[in-house]
Amino acid sequence: MILFPAIDLKNGQCVRLVKGDMASATVFNTDPADQARQFAAAGAEWLHLVDLDGAFAGAPVNEAAVERILKATALPVQLGGGIRDMARIEAWLKRGVARIILGTVALKNPDLVKEACRNFPGKIAVGIDAKGGRVAVEGWAETSELTARDLAARFEDAGVAAIIYTDIDRDGLLKGVNVSATAELAAALSIPVIASGGVSSLADIEALLDILPQSRKRGGGIVGVISGRAIYDGRLDLKEALQLLRERSA
Numbered sequence: 001m002i003l004f005p006a007i008d009l010k011n012g013q014c015v016r017l018v019k020g021d022m023a024s025a026t027v028f029n030t031d032p033a034d035q036a037r038q039f040a041a042a043g044a045e046w047l048h049l050v051d052l053d054g055a056f057a058g059a060p061v062n063e064a065a066v067e068r069i070l071k072a073t074a075l076p077v078q079l080g081g082g083i084r085d086m087a088r089i090e091a092w093l094k095r096g097v098a099r100i101i102l103g104t105v106a107l108k109n110p111d112l113v114k115e116a117c118r119n120f121p122g123k124i125a126v127g128i129d130a131k132g133g134r135v136a137v138e139g140w141a142e143t144s145e146l147t148a149r150d151l152a153a154r155f156e157d158a159g160v161a162a163i164i165y166t167d168i169d170r171d172g173l174l175k176g177v178n179v180s181a182t183a184e185l186a187a188a189l190s191i192p193v194i195a196s197g198g199v200s201s202l203a204d205i206e207a208l209l210d211i212l213p214q215s216r217k218r219g220g221g222i223v224g225v226i227s228g229r230a231i232y233d234g235r236l237d238l239k240e241a242l243q244l245l246r247e248r249s250a
Helices: 034-041 051-055 063-072 088-096 102-106 110-120 146-152 177-186 200-209 227-231 236-250
Strands: 003-012 012-018 021-029 047-051 075-078 099-102 124-131 134-137 142-147 162-167 193-196 222-228
Touching: 003 034, 003 063, 003 193, 003 236, 012 034, 021 051, 021 193, 034 063, 047 051, 047 063, 063 075, 063 088, 063 110, 075 124, 075 200, 088 099, 088 110, 099 102, 099 110, 102 110, 102 134, 110 124, 124 146, 142 146, 142 162, 146 177, 162 177, 162 222, 177 193, 177 200, 177 222, 200 222, 200 236, 222 227
Parallel strands: 003 047, 003 222, 047 075, 075 099, 099 124, 124 162, 162 193, 193 222
Antiparallel strands: 003 012, 012 021, 124 134, 134 142
8 A cells, every 4th residue: 555645735835725725725844846745755655646726726836836747756646636637637647757646527527538548558646536435626625426335436447547435524634644534435336546635643554454455345455645734743654654564564
């Protein structure tokens, strides 16, 4: 299982939100490239980037900050936020992004997701953000009637590299990751699932590790977890968490 440190970008800065509320942003680093280097120095294997402004605008906004991060470290990066057409997908992959996260378009234009998976095998993830069990889009400003499981099932044979499942009701609140909902989603899919939202301590990582066998019912299972605020607040020691993952994988 991979731990993805999160860098959420707003106004060119590294921030964290509470339940997706842009007005609740807390700035943790004014230099996202410096933050990326810190994560790399701690031993991270991947970085998870979200252009928050782009998610609301429907087009990339923090491109300069992403470019600086890509130049600052050789770590593979997965990027989401405002990427809603093939041209943007191709452009970011050419610039060095390892994996593109498609969220709003997965609900509103699923054919684009499937086409992107055909064009760029292994490079496309689907971000499914749930509020009260229902899929939220447009930077979490709109909630649909579709469940996370129903949306994910639409891409079972599309070649999606991973489903990134975020429980919005827990995001940024340090309440603990929604282990049961994440495991249930993973067990229902053949697509690998990455857990996100609410990670508060090493205990959450351990809980996900303990439930891995159950999550692999269909073959994909939980393959990663994203953490932001807990790392920045010091409640989750990144080096300690990475060491635990290495030990358990061995």
